[in-house]
Every structure is written in C-alpha cells, then in structure tokens.
Amino acid sequence: MSQVLIAEDNAGIAAFVAKGLRSAGYAPVVVGTAREAWEHAQTGEFDLLILDIGLPDADGFSVLRRLREARNSMPVIVLTARSSVTDTVAALEGGADDYMPKPFRFEELLARVRLRLRAEGAGGAEATVLMVGDVSLDLRTRRARVAGKEVDLSAREFALAEMFLRNPDQVLSREQLLSRVWGMDFDPGSNVVDVYVRYLRKKLGADVVETVRGMGYRLPTNGSGE
C-alpha cells in the first residue's frame, strides 16, 4: 500500500484529500507545517508528497528545495494557488513533479497521484513521457517535442497539451478544459480555450487538435502528424 504524505495546514482540504486517498487504497498521513513535512519526508517511509505552498511556518518551496538538495527524489505534487502562475513555475523549477491548482476536484488530484506512483514503479524518466502520434511531453522536464524536435510551450500551453495527451480521442468540452487547465468552474465568457488551442496548433501542428463542432476539442490518435 502506497504511503502518501500530505502537508497542508487547511484542515478541511487535508481531510478531504486524506479521505479520498484512503478510499482509493492509499495510506495517507497529514501534517500541517513545513517542519513536519520535512521531517516525515526524510524518513523514506513515504512514496509521494502532496505539498501545499502556503504553510504556517515556512513555505512549501523551502521543503521542496531541502528535499532535492538532499537528493531525495520522492515524487512531489505541489498544491498551488489558482491565480499564481509564478508559484506554479517556481514549483516545477524547484523540482516538483507536478502541480495541482486549488481549488480542485479530488479525481484530478487522484489522477496525478496515480500517474506519479506508476511512474516511480516503472522506474523513472521514461514513464513520465506522454506520447501520441508525433507529439511527446516530458512531464518531468516540462519539455515538448514534435517528431523529436523540441518545441517551446508556455506553462499553460503545456498543461493544455497534457490534458489532450492524457485523454486521446476523447472530446473535451470548453468547460472541462477551463475547469481542469485554468481551474475555473464557470465560463468567464472569454474565448481563452479557443485562443490556447490555436497556440497549440501553431506550435504542435495544425491537425493535432480537432474541433468537434458544438462540443469541444479532441486529440485524434490517428492522423496527427501524418
């Protein structure tokens, strides 16, 4: 049974995550401070750390930094504030394996937890690469490639591409994409999704993402890059 350490001082969120993980078959332990997070993470008893950035004694970044400095490579999923792109970027640059903008649905977090634990089990780097057709995303280094050539994606473009590659052939509605990539549970009436799909097509290839009229977008597994 995988042991998951949750460092989160908000008791409501911590309980919600712990309860969900327990019913998904994991053994969660909750701590509420950066000091405890560091102490527990160091023991080597945990398979994964879910790390909040806003902890009362020190921020989550300091825990992440210390872990990586100590060459502790346990997978870390950072909980970031929805609005803070800076935090997200800092988390990934600081060695986080993934991030989860708050507020989130438990299923979204669970999918990330599963993926991280699976990647570890499979022995690292290879398993963190998503690939469909010519497009590949390295989730660890946050690098994208098309037919082996590196392509520069912004953090948001990468997150959107990741959604498509994780759900090949599925139609994803604007609402789903807004919710999972931008963390908005309402449509602010902007065309932000359409704009970013355009960016992705420009960077990854025009036929990488299909428009499904009246429904949303889809990444087809055949035809891309052919």
Ligand code: CA
């Ligand atoms: Ca907090």
